Amino acid sequence: EAQVTQNPRYLITVTGKKLTVTCSQNMNHEYMSWYRQDPGLGLRQIYYSMNVEVTDKGDVPEGYKVSRKEKRNFPLILESPSPNQTSLYFCASSFLPGTNYEQYFGPGTRLTVT
């Protein structure tokens, strides 16, 4: 089954404790992206990657890191989480834009930083 998976689905942590949210897709997509969703603000892009070893900042990259060492995986790293990073996070993937730019979203990770 074609899908994007994220782990963990729920996470409660404390300020400053490094964490990683994993994202994996099995559709051989070149493009992967991380978003956060906050009430009233919609989805905001954190980082994206157009292929292995190619990453770039989205609209809200501060406090986050990513890596793309393999095509299928795109982990999101919070080196020193803070309460303002409490949010719902989505990973998404697609083939590179052409005639079809449909993005497939993972199920989401709800992060709470206390």
Add this chain to the structure above:
Amino acid sequence: EDKVVQSPLSLVVHEGDTVTLNCSYEVTNFRSLLWYKQEKKAPTFLFMLTSSGIEKKSGRLSSILDKKELFSILNITATQTGDSAIYLCAASRDTGRRALTFGSGTRLQVQP
């Protein structure tokens, strides 16, 4: 700064009504406008629009893009309770940055 604005923010209708959701954008090097539906989980893709004036349809949903006036609308006819969701629009750029900018969404509630 790129911007996508959706209106209304929230809408309550009765089954059978027709609704129109609006999305305006200001995006440098605009490429396409996408619509997503989000229920209690991840967004699911509805439409991608690249050219002005060409309506895309899927059952009771349809959408059109106006690249001159920089907006898109999503129409839902004969609404059903299953249409209740947040509808998101997003604009993509035609540059090496391929990033998407989302609007804040329209929350649609369809009452029986």
